[in-house]
Amino acid sequence: MTEHLLLGLQAAADTTRAYGEFPLIGARAAVWIAAEVHLMFAAFVLGVPMFAVVAEAIGIFGKDQRYDRLAKEFTRLLLVAYSATAIWGAVLVFFLATLYPKFWAYLTAVFGPSMWAYAGLFFCESFTLYLYYYGWDRWKYGRPKLGHWSLGLLLNLWGTIVMFIANSWLTYMMTPPRDITPTTDPATIKLWHAIANATWMPINVHRLIANVVFGGAIVAAYASYRFLAAKTDEERAHYDWMGYVGNFIAISALIVLPFAGYWLGREIYQYDQSMGITMMGGFMSWLWVIQAFLIAVLFLTGNYYLWIGMGRIPGAERFRPYTKYLLIVLVLGAIVWGTPHTMIADSKELAAMGGSHHPFLGALGVMSAKNTAVNLMILTTFLSFLLYRRANTRPVVPWAKSGTMIQGAMFALAAGVVLFYGIRGYFVEAIVRIGFSVYQVLAVLGCIVAVTVIDVLMGRGAQSLGAIQWGKMPPRSQYALFILAVTFTWLMGLMGFARSGIRQYWHVWQVVQDTSKYAATPALGYASKMISLCVLIFLTLVGFVFWLGGLAEKSTFVATGDREGGGGGRHVGH
Amino acid sequence: MTAAPAVRRYAAHPFWQAVGILVLAYIVVVWVVPLLPGSAIVPKSVVLQYMVTVLVGLLIYVSDNEERWARFKEPIEAVLVEPRLRVARAALLVVVTVLVGLIAYGQVATTVAAPPNLRSIHPAPPTEITFRGKSITLTGLENPLRAHPESLPLYLAEGKGVYYRNCLPCHGDHLDGQGHFASGFNPLPANFQDNGTIAQLTESFVFWRVAKGGPGLPREGTPWNSAMPQWEDFLTEREIWSVILFLYDQTGWKPRRWETEPGKGESGKGKGDD
Amino acid sequence: MWATNLKVVAIVLGTLALYTLIANKIPQVESEVPQTLTLGANVTPEQLVAAGEKVFNGIGGCTTCHGLGTRAPNLLTDEKGTGAIGVRCGKREAGKTCKQYLYESLDQPTAYIVAGYQPIMPVMTKQLSPQQVWAVIAFLESQGGTVDVSASDIPATSPTSPTSAGGAGGAGGAAFAGGSTDPKAIIQAAGCLACHKLDGQGQVIAPDLTHVGSRRSAESIRRKILDPASSTAKGYERLAGIMPKAFGTMMNAAQLEALVQYLAAHK
Incomplete structure (x- = not known):
């Protein structure tokens, strides 16, 4: 019993003054909100410069002023979101320092110098951004324009x-190097050793891509709002196009994201299998069913937007009859993708099923089925996009017919490979089956790349069936973009919870234990409320910030003729 | 008007198409799927999930085209405004109200049914367990008996003896979970022949499950009404390892390996407890 | 414009509400901090009650049904005027004391069904360790009754924590001194004093055990006996590996525990 008592005293000593308390919502919720909202702003602020620079490059090298205007409009959104990022970052730091002082001291002991570097680089980033935005019109042509563009590159670099x-701090919390134990003095840990931990690079890559997705989605939502608020056809056309571009960026980056996620999951498993099982099969397993639902929403809504968009493309009527088959594949895919392996059932149903696995549908709940479903959904989405792209053109190259047939064969081949390995996966041992998902993915990626190349070659000098009538979109397509933005943001919060939650009751996995009263990892219901709250805060602020941006200056959209500066100024009124 | 053209007219109308597909989907999920060989009733939660997915798909179908969307809305608008459909309107109003009331009642009415539960069949193993007071690190642990390949036949014979003395009554002669007592248990004893049990697991995981049995599992593994005893009270470490050896040898499965473990799911697209 | 704004807000809120609803509709599982339950021989009723309350509200999952008063009888406040469980537990079944009744209801939940309820309760002795079960009983008794659970109720086969049910002798292995739990008899039979010194007796080949309790915790002593290679006292590295490894398989759990507690008390 004395031993027990001593342990108790030790725990009490550990806890005293290790944690602060936050009124009403509690310390954990406070840090959660600060971190999540900061992260959302940060993701936006990091994602948008990437395609702003690309858009500017298209403007410069493709001599298309439209893209240059678009890039500037992106950057303007950036400018106003930037200070919000910094504010929430400061809130997060203050919350950590006051609510988790002991743990914060530990982190600073390990990462101190990198925090100074962080502050310095943040400074550089801010001023590069100011220069980039305010120098836009000054260095508009010729050589200075290239200089301006390289400022954009620099901005991305910073x-x-x-x-x-910042990623190194949080990945250290998940996967500290194996030689670090609870008794290791944090001051003796080599900085680079702590930074280069097992999940650092996977998270870096995953977030880099996810930021592009997120930035694209938020930009699309912004454009859709401006579209709905627009009063002239020209303005509508501009924002329709901008929304389309944002959505295109988001969806195409989304297709690559699972592979980065795969790498991350793999690293987590290799680092600590029990952490991996907690994530995929343990108390978080239902999180993936919710995630599946959200991804199904993304796929369906993304395709929906494209299909409605065909309404504004002359020539798209040719492809309309086929969209319903694509829809059938997507719905069936979503059904398989969402079928849980362990089902929620009451006692009578459990008795009838002989357990919580359905004897028949249970087969749809395993990895093989799900990988097959999602790969087919990716292929279908790609096909949708291809039809969209092809809609108002008729290829004139002599090999157009055989080219189309080769493309069709590639789709069939990729789908065949996906189905073959999906079915075969039921008959082999786990370790082999895991390898199969790589083949499925490679087949899909290979098909996407090859078909795109053929399509670009085939599209050369294609006969146009009429220009896309930008702006001729029903409002419900724009609401679809809102659903996409909300879903992306929510998904980001959910994945953040998954990443952070698998640490369970550890600040630093098996090194620094969480001894606060919030040590238990909350259930999904509580997490979902927190996520919704964070998303709401973020969207409200972003909406406000964008509104401010519109208030302060005129839209970069310059209407020709009399309705000069229609976009921005008009927002004062509503 | 004859019946056939009327039917054809309805079948070509997006609204009635949508209704028809919805009804058809319900029939398939609720009545056809259980009729399939080896199938069983579909839990209500899954039925709901499927129906919502189908409904969303239908809404997308009817609204991704201006003309179809307009036609889809016709009957709805007609019911809402047209004077000749006053009866239908009133009926709809009553039906919707009653339906909402019934659903609300169903949600709040007290019942004595056991709450539906989530149980993860393979909960996350601890990194370390205490086996009869001795700490055993599970992470990276291999079956120590495999380090002596020359004695494997001996260990297998020993494991076989352990299995037939202790495990047979529940897990059965064929290691398929169909022992004499099996039908008395819920959940059923594990079927080692199935590719979803030991074929998915490392030997250290199996060791943990044999040694600790049903009691004391983490929350996500409950309600673990499993009758599996804590075998550490009855078997030695070596006996457990040898019976594990026997399980894999007899079923032909290979234990999951550590080194090449690439994660059974992908965080982006993977899921759940397969 | 206001209509558009409202629609946008409605769509955003609707989407958020839908996701939140779905996540809340599924059964909720928290990942708790694992509690090691150490109930030694001299555990007090207060400690048992406190431990039991944690199990009741946490890992036991009891509140899923018993807290609400709809699926199962209310245990903590009042059930149809009969008071809390501690008040009524002795009167439920004729000839059964409160403790016996509560143990039965956890071990064989269907043996006695309170009128008006269904037999839906899982067998808790399959889910919880004996310590946890007895702690819960103590907690339930404390709800309006007197706690008469003591350490003697808890089976000695699993002496420490739920994750460390101790060594109940190897298969067929005979226990020292006919299974006696007198530590002196065990020390005598095991021949500890052939190497160790204790209270002035024995040899000095291995570390003196007279003050071993001040150097090592009970857990550490237990580990050293079960796995002598796990640690070596300072200055005796030369002799590492001499201590026989089989002691753990030659004692039953109660003996081991008695020995460990005896040595740990040597401060």
Whole structure:
């Protein structure tokens, strides 16, 4: 009993003044909100410069002023979101220092110098951004324009380094190097050793891509709002196009994201299998069913937007009859993808099923089925996009017919490979089956790349069936973009919970234990309320910030003729 | 008007198409799927999930095209405004109200049914367990008996003896979970022949499950009404390892390996407890 | 414009509400901090009650049904005017004391069904360790009754924590001194004093055990006996590996525990 008592005293000593308390919502919720909202702003602020620079490059090298205007409009959104990022970052730091002082002291002991570097780089990033935005019109043509563009590159460079540094802190919390134990003096841990931990690079890559997805989705939502608020056809056309571009960026980056996620999951498993099982099969297993639901929403809504968009493309009527088959594949895919392996059932149903696995549908709940479903959904989405792209053109190259047939064969081949390995996966041992998902993915990626190349070659000098009538979109397509943005944001919160939650009751996995009263990892219901709250805060602030941006200056959209500066100024009124 | 053209007219109308597909989907999920060989009733939660997915798909179908969307809305608008459909309107109003009331009642009415539960069949193993007071680190642990390949036949014979003395009554002669007592248990004893049990697991995981049995599992593994005893009270460490050896040898499965473990799911697209 | 704004807000809120609803509709599982339950021989009723309350509200999952008063009888406040469980537990079944009744209801939940309820309770002795079960009983008794659970109720086969049910002798292995739990008899039979010194007796080949309790915790002593290679006292590295490894398989759990507690008390 004395031993027990001593342990108790030790725990009490550990806890005293290790944790602060936050009124009403509690310390954990306070840090949760600060971190999540900061992260959302940060993701936006890091993602948007990437495609702003790309858009500017298209403007410069493709001599298309439209893209240059678009890039500037992106950057303007960036400028106003930037200070919000910094504010929430400061809130997070203050919350950590006051609510988790002991743990914060530990982190600073390990990561101190990298935090100074972080502050310095943040400074550089801010001023590069100011220069980039305010220098836009000054260095508009010729050589200075290239200089301006390289400022954009520099901005991305700073941002990426800043993110990599911050990522090292949180990945250290998940996967500290194996030689670090609870008794290791934090001051003796080599900085680089702590930074280069097992999940650092996977998280870096995953977040880099996810930021592009997120930035695209938020930009699309912004554009859709401006579209709905627009009063002239020209303005509508501009924002329709901007929304389309944002959505295109988001969806295409989303297709690559699972592979980065795969790498991350793999690293987590290799680092600590029990952490991996907690994530995929343990108390978080239902999180993936929710995630599946959200991803199904993304796929369906993304395709929906494209299909409605065909309404504004002359020539798209040719492809309309086929969209319903694509829809059938997507719905069936969503059904398989969402079928849980362990089902929620009451006692009578459990008795009838002989357990919580359905004897028949249970076969749809395993990895093989799900990988097959999601790969087919990716292929279908790609096909949708291809039809969209092809809609108002008729290829004139002599090999157009055989080219189309080769493309069709590639789709069939990729789908065949996916189905073959999906079915075969039921008959082999786990370790082999895991390898199969790589083949499925490679087949899909290979098909996407090859078909795109053929399509680009085939599209050369294609006969146009009429220009896309930008702006001729029903409002419900724009609401779809809102659903996409909300879903992306929510998904980000959910994945953040998964990443952070698998640490369970550890600040630093098996090194620094969480001895606060919030040590238990909350259930999904509580987490979902927190996520919704964070998303709401973020969207409200972002909406406000964008509104401010519109208030302060005129839209970069310059209407020709009399309705000069229609976009921005008009927002004062509503 | 004859019946056939009327039917054809309805079948071509997006609204009635949608209703028809919805009803058809319900029939398939609730009545056809259980009729399939080896199938069983579909839990209500899954039925709901499937129906919502189908409904969303239908809404997308009817609204991704201006003309179809307009036609889809016709009957709805007609019911809402047209004077000749006053009866239908009133009926709809009553039906919707009653339906909402019934659902609300069903949600709040007290019942004595056991709450539906989530149980993860393979909960996350601890990194370390205490086996008869001795700490055993599970992470990276291999079956120590495999380190002596020359004695494997001996260990297998020993494991076989352990299995037939202790495990047979529940897990059965064929290691398929169909022992004499099996039908008395819920959940059923594990079927080692199935590719979802030991074929998915490392030997250290199996060791943990044999040694600790049903009691004391983490929350996510409950309600673990499993009758599996804590075998550490009855078997030695070596006996457990040898019976594990026997299980894999007899079923032909290979234990999951550590080194090449690439994660059974992908965080982006993977899921759950397969 | 206001209509559009409202629609946008409604769509955003609706989407958020839908996701939140789905996540809340599924059964909720928290990942708790594992509690090691150490109930020694001299555990007090207060400690048992406190431990039992944690199990009741946490890992036991009791509140899923018993807290609400709809699926199962209310245990903590009042059930149809009969008071809390501690008040009524002795009167439920004729000839059964409160403790016996509560143990039965955890071990064979269907043996006695309170009128008006269904037999839906899982067998808790399959889910919880004996310590946890007895702690819960103590907690339930404390709800309006007197706690008469003591350490003697808890089976000695699993002496420490739920994750460390101790060594109940190897298969067929005979226990020292006919299974006696007198530590002196065990020390005598095991021949500890052939190497160790204790209270002035024995040899000095291995560390003196007279003050071993001040150097090692009970857990550490237990480990050293079960796995002598796990640690070596300072200055005796030369002799590492001499201590026989089989002691753990030659004692039953109660003996081991008695020995460990005896040595740990040597401060």
